[in-house]
Amino acid sequence: MIKEIDLHNLSLVKELFELQRASYLVEAKLINFFEIPPLKETMEELIKCKELFLGYFEDTKLVGVLSYTIEEEELTICRMIVNPTHFRTGIAQRLLDEVEKNHKELRAFKVSTGKDNTPAKRLYLKNGYKMVGDFEVVPGLYISNFEKTPSKI
Known part of the structure; x- marks a missing residue:
């Protein structure tokens, strides 16, 4: 079940x-960079963030999360979190489907991930996101940016 957090x-x-810590630790290992903001964030900072959160629950256990912001008709996915024991079970796909379904009226969806995070890049590409480019955020660490423009029906 998916519901707001x-x-x-x-x-x-x-x-x-x-x-979040468990999931982003896996990404940190994939991209060989352990200073990812969600790994350094305190619980207080998480509570105060301005993102909206969708949670994926199995029974009452939280096993996946997608957070996002909306500004000027653009939705930016800020976090995609899946319990490492639930990787490759379709949770990220279901969360992505849910946020897109609930915001069809927006003109763009954006997301970034570590350049070397192949599973995340594959998820976005197979869902119609186009790679905008890579940029170096700190020396040696590249982030890949993606964007999707939903078709208006």
Whole structure:
């Protein structure tokens, strides 16, 4: 089941915080960079962030999260988090489908991931995202940017 996460629910935020650390540690190893902001973020910073969160639950356990912001008719995916024990089970796909379905009226969807994060890049490319380019955020670390323009029906 997918539902919005209330950042005022402290037990759920604690679960989100721990899930985020486990998931982003895998990405850090993939891209060989351990200073990823979600790995350095405190629980207080997470609670105060201005992102909207969708959670994927199995029974009552949080196993996946997508967070996003919306500005000027553009949705930016900020975080895609999946419990490492649930990788390659379709959770990221379901979260992506849900956010796109709920925001068809927007003119663009954007997302970034580590250049060497092949599983994430594959997910976005197979869903119609086009690579905009890579940019170096710190010496030796490249981020790949993607964008998708939904078709208006």
